[in-house]
Amino acid sequence: MIRLLLLAWLLPQGSCLTKRTQTRSLKPFQLYENFHREGDLIVGGNLPLFRAVVKDPSFKEYSREQDHPDLKLVPKNYQYILALQFAIKEINEDRTLLPNVTLGSRIYTECNFASKTTEATLSLLSTRRQMVPNYKCESRDQLLSVIGSLDATTSRQMASILGSFKIPQLGYGSFNSDKEDETVSSSFCRIDPNQVLQYRGLVHLLLYFHWNWIGLLAPEESSGENFIQTLTPLLTQNDICVAFARRVIPETVTFLQHGRKWMKHVSDLFKSDVQVVIVFLDSNTLRNLLGPMSVMKKLNKISARKVWVLTAQWDFVTEGSQKQWKGLKSFHGALSFQIHSKEVPGFAQFLSELDPHQPQADAFLCRWWRVVFDCEFLGSGLIPSRSKRKCTGEEKLEDLPAFVFSVTMTGHSYSIYNAVYSVAHALHDTMRSPGTNRAVMGGVNRLPKLQPWQILAALRKTRFNNSAGDEVSFSEHGRRPAGFDILNWAFFPNDSCAVVEVGGLDPQAPPGEDFSINPDTIVWDSQEIPFARCVKRCPPGQSRRVPEEKPVCCYECNSCPEGTFSNQTDATQCTSCPEDQCPNKEGDQCLLKKINFLPYQETGGVLLASLALFLSLITLLMLATFIQQRDTPIVKANNRSLTYVLLVSLLLCFLCSFLFIGRPRRVTCLLRQTTFGIVFSVAISSVLAKTITVVLAFMATKPGNMARKLLARQPANSIVLICPLIQTAICVVWLATSPPFPNLDFHSIAGEIVVECNEGSVTMFYNVLSFLGFLALVSFMVAFLARKLPDSFNEAKFITFSMLVFCSVWISFVPTYLSTKGKFMVAVEIFSILASGAGLLACIFLPKCYIILLKPNLNSREHLRRKMGI
Template sequence: MIRLLLLSWLLPQVSCLTKRTETRSMKPFRLYENFHREGDLIVGGNLPLFRAVVKDPSFKEYFREQDHPELKLVPKNYQYILALQFAIKEINEDRTLLPNVTLGSRIYTECNFASKTMEATLSLLSTGRQMVPNYKCNRRDQLLSVIGSLDATTSRQMASILGSFKIPQLGYGSFNCDKEDETVPSSFCRIDPNQVLQCRGLVQLLLYFHWNWIGLLAPEESSGENFIQTLTPLLTQNDICVAFARRVIPETVAFLQHGKIWMKHISDLFKSDVQVVIVFLDSNTLRNLLGPMSVMKKLNKISARKVWVLTAQWDFVTEGSQKQWKGLKSFHGALSFQIYSKEVPGFAQFLSELDPHQPQADAFLCRWWRVVFDCEFLGSGLIPSRSKRKCTGEEKLEDLPAFVFSVTMTGHSYSIYNAVHSVAHALHDTMHSPGTNRAVMGGVNRLPKLQPWQEIPFARCVKRCPPGQSRRVPEEKPVCCYECISCPEGTFSNQTDATHCTSCPEDQCPNKDGDQCLLKKINFLPYQETGGVLLASLALFLSLITLLMLATFIKQRDTPIVKANNRSLTYVLLVSLLLCFLCSFLFIGRPRKVTCLLRQTTFGIVFSVAISSVLAKTITVVLAFMATKPGNMARKLLARQPANSIVLICPLIQTAICVVWLATSPPFPNLDFHSIAGEIVVECNEGSVTMFYNVLSFMGFLALASFTVAFLARKLPDSFNEAKFITFSMLVFCSVWVSFVPTYLSTKGKIMVAVEIFSILASGAGLLACIFLPKCYIILLKPNLNSREHLMRKTGI
């Protein structure tokens, strides 16, 4: 675009009038020209070197529109002028870039006043010191381009005039991310950082520090509106809320006129709960804000104590002496985006060669030299103060503090340096290669990598939701003012400010805090655990007792107490009880396919044999006593041995039930992920629950029948029958299994297995103790009672 503008510039301009009488009759305005260096073509500049100082910072009396505040030199800003001069020097020394063309410069210093900006711009379009726009009396000193301003408002004012003459202007301006700003002439080219990228950088910065409750300060003009309109959607997309967006009056005079209003704005800002404020203001406008802030601190003895995030429009390093502006303390701890810059070869040497005594030195150098080195020149027309020394011209710039002047090119100076080179290269392409359009870029602006602070301010309306919680926005509340709720059971969140909680994988579960998933524990009853050891030991002990009893009864098989009540049934009952105790081991350990198939079926069949034997023994007792009465049918029934039929038929029925169970829906190993929170239950799925309870029901039926018969025969002579003991044993057996059902249904995992094992052992031990322990007592400790005569005498036979 610069090249196209230069093409229009090369067209014939208004011819110079030759009669001096006509020139004198125009009575042009006069404006003090700060610096002018002749050349074939002129690169103009309007750069900030001075700043306005408010004489009455309390704003009790503010200036009228025609009044101007005092202007003070900002030492750091002189580098802008030096960067422009150095770039022109490099271009003039490069004979291949613009051969036979010499660039000159004409620089004015902006004071942030509209009237002075207009005068300076019109003067750039005029000849010499006379303000006659676009009126040239010679071929030299023709205006090629204008660099500046570094302030968006001033740049717009200049562009309104330069655009009419198609003069390329490279400066700071407003932006619009969606379309071109129609209020800015096409001759204007921006050299400030890309604002869209800067907005993205601001969002990344806020996300990095987890700030989502912020304020905005922007100029009350189109650039400020564009900034807010571009930044706000990005903030909304990332759940960052804007508590307020204040517009600042950019012009110095207008600001002074509204000083009292801004004192109230500053007071509200100080009292706001917002801890982070993004400031999109240039150095001039932002300086106007520092005065009221300093006054507010003194009057109310309060401090903003906020984190200020400053965009690249603000050049902190150009503020000069710290003692000149105490208001900078209000920005202690501020974060500022830096304009890209890099070391320019030869610039340090150029600075070291500056000499205020040289005739060709610019008009700014002597005054600047006096300020930064605090000295006076002899013959300057001023009476030297006793407190100031003489300026020798040999002072070293390297000795100046960094906040006064930096020998390294700053970001704004680097932009000016690149702008001048861009103009030169565009002119080179226009003059020598009209068909080409090479773009010379000064480098890509990159934001510095931000490091986290050891301490982050609370720039939020609520505390952040830690991992393990999720956000919930109450009704009629901004999205940033959310509530934190704990993750529901079985879910987790491992991020701060999570929007929702997530379910863990099936084999994992949330930890106690709900901020991560852990592998679930495996739940089964192993031999290594205390419960497994105790149950296995108890099963072995009862099995050993049963074996000893069986051995005792076999050894004493010819004694009357063993022969009574069917000796064969006694052996069958003891063996079945032994198998009942041993089947407990099928329930201990990790369930496998074989153990799952055998566990319940073996338990059901073996216990059916045991209860059938008890029922057969009870019926045998009843029939034996009935057979002693003459003419009773019991003798015939005893001859048919009904006990053997009962012991055979009842287990066969239970076996048939188990076969149907295994054939239709057999048990199988299964992993249960949901019954117990945080654990994986390794279990034997019973397959058909109906068949499982059929097995239990049949055993209950046999136990109830045995209990009923034994209860009816409980009053028979004690020394000859065991009906009373069977009654007690069946009472224990039924009590155990009646309490087993609700307990079994209310437990899960290895506790359920332990309940069933305990029920097996307890019911078997009840049968063993109630039926056989009294007999063993007589056999081992009272052998004199184990005789036929004693038994016959007790029964009265």
């Protein structure tokens, strides 16, 4: 094949060769220029049209009898050369860019060999057909810049030579940061986006599909180590686990040398439960997986069902004709990153005009045409072999599959196109600068006397919009800004292939919008989105917990504790709801808490309000009855005025219950406990005054004793007046220092907001209750001592029972009140008020009402005299 290339250079351009063309013998690895077009200034290129495979890499010496390296043409890569030629053609035809300057080109095809890369680089620095670097014996064909290589290792090797001469080199480099570029060469500029951007895109892609259990494939060299060491921390930060990270032997030798290792790699991939594999391999290396994968599929009769996520270092290419594409079917449904590109106006027309029969056709076109269309050119009167048809030159490039050749500009070709224009703009800016010297001969401006470093300085400052509308600029270390396109590949049974752009990564977009993906347009190998996870995702309402000694991706799901929720899938922890909300039963969202107070509309509120109203009516009827019967002995016997005061106070006690029903307000909170305390103190003071009056009445039988004097001073009025005043003073101090106020209690009852009256000072509240308890206790003791005094209408024994009921109610009230919350606490207090008031009413006044209403004969002066024996 090298002989064919040599003859292609020796013959006039446009001549197509046959296999039977005779050539002279060649020395191994002897370098010949592949393509040259003259110009005032030359743009050099080292582009990967061929790949070389050494059949025996262990040789120490090479003899003529040994075979040359097997050069295999990669048809799709021919577009790189065409993109460079198209850019130069456009620049030369542009009257505004580089007027009076013609650009030429010298192109070599890299073959992955260090010796050939070095010779190609040195040849670019020399006069044609000479190997004398930096020595020119021609006034034209000055080297302006070099495009290439599209391989990181080759780029470094070229940069080490070109950097010594300050020749601007625009190449592809799998470098992870700008600092790595600095270590390559000061004259090296990248034409690919920074790989860190691609790594972020990979993480975005994995997170979008919730894949956290993946595998990595990388070459067993420095670029592969850089890839793993850079990507792994980003994956770890996003809780993505790497199930395996395999280093693959770079493709520099034939598959047979390391067949067992390749078979083991593929076998491990088939056995692994990992569904997503990120591949950082070039096309040549990854191609060695195709054969073993096909074999394993036939042996296992199953598909690996993997999703291959391929970086921009790799492209779907095939060697030779499109008949060799079938091995790529293993990558059906794959996703690949590609350097962002746009349709360049005129490029499709440029491709359609390619004709291998034209004299100006380059040296690669004939051979490339034969390979991709699987045909032969007639030459020297020879007849093509029966297995191949005749090449007519009218074959259509559009008929070729995308993996063989793409009629739209690919990402790498787009970068080469922009690189050539960047060099032209840098040269244009340099020529226009005032400090540029020109040689003048006969009044005609000749080419400026330029130094390479001048072009390099201008290149790093250049900024322009290309014909596709994209802005192109370079930083200190490479092109910026540039993004990536995400492609989806589908291979169909009818031997057709489709590639669809399904997303992209735009570094110029705002944060959060730089990544885009359209899952509906993706074709998967398994017809559905793969489950690439160690465990199932935790649904909302649960949180993750990583067991000891397990990867962070292999977690367990635990339900959220009470009072917390998680509304996200795979939540790291559950969070508490806002104070006014509570989690639902599933624990996946917060709901507004129920408002808790005792309203009139509820059953409890209706019953308590009805009971309070009923007791109030009974009290009113009793009061009316006693007023009507005010002149009867039973009413007059035990201080008629105190009876009226007691009945009115009991009526007010029943009515104050309505202050506790309904939503608490500021006014009701201020009146609740104070009204209850003062009114009840009046009622108990009246009971105490009635009891003391009875006792003093029986003690005042002898004239001139102390009891008679006390009775004459009417102590009952003093008691009824002083005791409520003391209670009023306590309430005034309470309201002045720490008054009650409406409050929302979010925590007492789960799932509810208690609308309550905060008592302000709990001490003052219990002081009010204590004073009432003190009065009730004194009344009970006095009534108990006077219960057996002889009197027809003695109330002492009835007051004893009433105080017993009263004290029993309020003693049981305290623990019950403290053990309840919300509206039930209010209901307990209302019930205690009604029960204690009803006890006083029933025990003291029901017997009298019985006599008044049912036994009127007992309520007479005659009956009283007969009973007393008068």
